[in-house]
Amino acid sequence: xxxxxxxxxxxxxxxxxxxxxxxxxxxxxxxxxxxxxxxxxxxxxxxxxxxxxxxxxxxxxxxxxxxxxxxxxxxxxxxxxxxxxxxxxxxxxxxxxxxxxxxxxxxxxxxxxxxxxxxxxxxxxxxxxxxxxxxxxxxxxxxxxxxxxxxxxxxxxxxxxxxxxxxxxxxxxxxxxxxxxxxxxxxxxxxxxxxxxxxxxxxxxxxxxxxxxxxxxxxxxxxxxxxxxxxxxxxxxxxxxxxxxxxxxxxxxxxxxxxxxxxxxxxxxxxxxxxxxxxxxxxxxxxxxxxxxxxxxxxxxxxxxxxxxxxxxxxxxxxxxxxxxxxxxxxxxxxxxxxxxxxxxxxxxxxxxxxxxxxxxxxxxxxxxxxxxxxxxxxxxxxxxxxxxxxxxxxxxxxxxxxxxxxxxxxxxxxxxxxxxxxxxxxxxxxxxxxxxxxxxxxxxxxxxxxxxxxxxxxxxxxxxxxxxxxxxxxxxxxxxxxxxxxxxxxxxxxxxxxxxxx
Numbered sequence: 001x002x003x004x005x006x007x008x009x010x011x012x013x014x015x016x017x018x019x020x021x022x023x024x025x026x027x028x029x030x031x032x033x034x035x036x037x038x039x040x041x042x043x044x045x046x047x048x049x050x051x052x053x054x055x056x057x058x059x060x061x062x063x064x065x066x067x068x069x070x071x072x073x074x075x076x077x078x079x080x081x082x083x084x085x086x087x088x089x090x091x092x093x094x095x096x097x098x099x100x101x102x103x104x105x106x107x108x109x110x111x112x113x114x115x116x117x118x119x120x121x122x123x124x125x126x127x128x129x130x131x132x133x134x135x136x137x138x139x140x141x142x143x144x145x146x147x148x149x150x151x152x153x154x155x156x157x158x159x160x161x162x163x164x165x166x167x168x169x170x171x172x173x174x175x176x177x178x179x180x181x182x183x184x185x186x187x188x189x190x191x192x193x194x195x196x197x198x199x200x201x202x203x204x205x206x207x208x209x210x211x212x213x214x215x216x217x218x219x220x221x222x223x224x225x226x227x228x229x230x231x232x233x234x235x236x237x238x239x240x241x242x243x244x245x246x247x248x249x250x251x252x253x254x255x256x257x258x259x260x261x262x263x264x265x266x267x268x269x270x271x272x273x274x275x276x277x278x279x280x281x282x283x284x285x286x287x288x289x290x291x292x293x294x295x296x297x298x299x300x301x302x303x304x305x306x307x308x309x310x311x312x313x314x315x316x317x318x319x320x321x322x323x324x325x326x327x328x329x330x331x332x333x334x335x336x337x338x339x340x341x342x343x344x345x346x347x348x349x350x351x352x353x354x355x356x357x358x359x360x361x362x363x364x365x366x367x368x369x370x371x372x373x374x375x376x377x378x379x380x381x382x383x384x385x386x387x388x389x390x391x392x393x394x395x396x397x398x399x400x401x402x403x404x405x406x407x408x409x410x411x412x413x414x415x416x417x418x419x420x421x422x423x424x425x426x427x428x429x430x431x432x433x434x435x436x437x438x439x440x441x442x443x444x445x446x447x448x449x450x451x452x453x454x455x456x457x458x459x460x461x462x463x464x465x466x467x468x469x470x471x472x473x474x475x476x477x478x479x480x481x482x483x484x485x486x487x488x489x490x491x492x493x494x495x496x497x498x499x500x501x502x503x
Contacts, residue, residue, distance in 0.1 A: 007139040007164040008171070008202050009077050013038055015208040022182075024205065026230055027066050027213040034208070037069070040125070044074020045137075047126035052104045054079035057147065059101065061087045061108025062193035064213055067121035069201070071107055074124065076139055076164075080104075083147045083159075086193040087111055093157065097149050100159050100372050141165035147371050148195055148294050159371035160294045169320065169364035170297040171202045176319040177301045178234075178262050178288055184209035187226060187235040189217050195294045196266050200236045217241045220249045227256055234262040239270035240494045242278060254281035262286040266298070268494040269421065271428075275311050279304050291315065291401070295367040296387050299323060300337070300401050313400035314393075321363040322386075325355070325395055330383045333357050337399045356394045356404055356417070360386035392419075409498050411440035412448050413476045420450075420498060423479065426472050427452060432460040437488050437496045438479060452479035453501050455487060 012034065015022065020035035032040075052058065058075045062068060062084040075082050083101050085094070091112045098116075106118045139145065145164045149157040174180075186204045188211055190197035204211045212230045217223055217237070223245075226232065237245075242265070245253060253260075260282055266289060278287060287304040291314035300323060302315025317323040317337040324336045333355050366387045370378050381388050392410055393403040404410070404419040411418040420438035427436040434455045440448035454460065462482040469478045489497040 006168065007076070007141075007145070008168060008206055009041070009073055010138045011206045011208075012041065012073065013138075015205075019182075019208060022208065023210045025066055025069060025211050025213060030066065032066060040070040041073045041077055043125040043127070044070045045077035047124050048075050048078035048080055050126060052078070052080055055081060055144075056104035057081045057083050057101045059083045059085055059097070059103045059106040059108075061085060061106075061110050061118075062191070062198075063087050063109055063121075064188070064192055064215055065121075066213065067124075068108065068192065071121055071124050075107075076145060077137060079137075079139060079143065081144050081147060083149070084193050084198065085110075085149070086191065089193075093149075096157060097159070100149075101147055139164045141168075144368070146198075148198075150294050158373070160367045161369040161371050163368050166365050166367060167202060168206070170199060171206050173318040173320050173363070173365060174199060174203050174264075174290075174298050175207060177298075177303075178203075178264060178286065180204065180207045180209065180234075180262075182208035183233070184261065185212060185230055185233050186210070187212045187214055187223075187230070187232045189214040189223070189241070190236050190238070195292075195297050196236060196238070199297055200264070217244055220245070220252075224249070224252060224256075227259070231259065232256075234260060234264070236264040236266070238494055239265065239268050239274065242270070242274060246274075246277070251281055257282050257284060260285045262288065264288050264290065266290040266292070271425075272311055275304055279308070289315070290318075291403070293389055295381075296361045296363070296389065297365055299361045299363065299365070299389075302400075307400070310398070310400045313396070313402050315401065316399050317361075317401070318363075321361065321365070323395070323401060324360050324362070324386055325357040325393070326360050326383050326386065326388070327355075327357045332383075333394075337395050337401055356392055359389045359391045359393050359401065359403065361389060362386045406498075409439070411438070411450055413440070413450065414446040416474075416476050418450060418477050423450060423452065423469075423473065423477055426469055427454065427465070427479075430460070430465055430468055432456050432458045433465075435488060437498050437501055439498050439502050441481065441502070443480075446476075449480040450477060451481040451483065453483050453485050453488065456484050460484075 016034040016038035021033050023031050024034045024037045025032040058080045060072055060082050087109050088111050110118050141164055143164055144161050145167055146162045147159040149159050180203055192198050289302050290298040291300040292298045298318055299321050300314045301318050322336050325333045360383055362385050391403050392405050395401050405421050409420055423438045424436045427433050434457050436452050436454045438450050438452050441451045443449045466478055489500040
């Protein structure tokens, strides 16, 4: 049977039949076998079948506990559409999600639930007297599995509709690149209200591996303790997590170099220095970093050790994915990036220079819709079969994808395009500047000029900063204005929300 014809629930069921005593989940002292996991999913499905109809939306508070896993997959098995959200979701965002999704039920633990009726996880179980699994019970490829509400850098959150086919295509792409197997023991310390954490959950269980559920990276003692106790072979993290691990434990992760088979990194920018440091500590580990969006999860990958000459790129297109660059008129610039299983094989792409344009993605993992949005409006986010990511960049002659900026964040100085990321990289190297964000502000002559917002650890002379930048970048890219602020606005995944600084 083709992978994407099967849902993750069907994979879990198959593992429960083939390897019933294999450990699926570990949470502290609790261990759950695949047989136990499937029984709990069935019980949750039985409960949902009594409370709602197929296709109803169910908001599920994505707490990192075993009960969430039962509830999430149980709702799927009952053919509901899950809306996973952060337990800390603020009232404004929660109201927006409810207005769009119109959920039948809200399940889990929500800090800001107000007067809303929220059903605890422990109530979402029912004995299986009249509930039986048959082939028709398993979700179909074209059915919508989840609505994931974006935490993007601009605008109101949109409900990204992902089908079971989308999700399993993404899982296949990720597992193919990383090389996950049933022998993997993965630690999950990522939030599971977002695409990255949920994707890791699906990838491990689809392969029949073992998932160790850790609350967060906050306690290094617990993190390393579980690494050792459970013989963890891999984990996912965002760059901010790696910065924290270094700060709190130095080079200790290097002690696990013999044990760690893989690490997947994503969701935000990571400096070259941090990449090289991780590589030096884990010389044999398959360290991967992905590029993608909620709408098109893990569309490109870079392998740090294999691609060490291209570490500042986003890598190449993921397996079963095509990436192309289009101009603003929707014309392909003549080059695509396609994944090959061996890096020694020639890459199938056409080259005509390194013109910047919008990075666009094609593949079975790309979302099917935005919930509640007219189809003709959704289709505006495509050039033909290619989803428009809103990211600006190019593909070089070796097939590597280089991101310049978000299209809406590009600064137009007298007709010359400025990437805020490029300027920020140089600013962040200057003593006293912890981090920065650049935006374009109105100028009567040039249309826009660059303004830099800086978080500083001490007093900084910005006239000196300008002189330093003058030696490194073109004059028109140098910020005209500077403002010191306490912190930069960011999404929960650590992405800088530059356009909020323009308000």
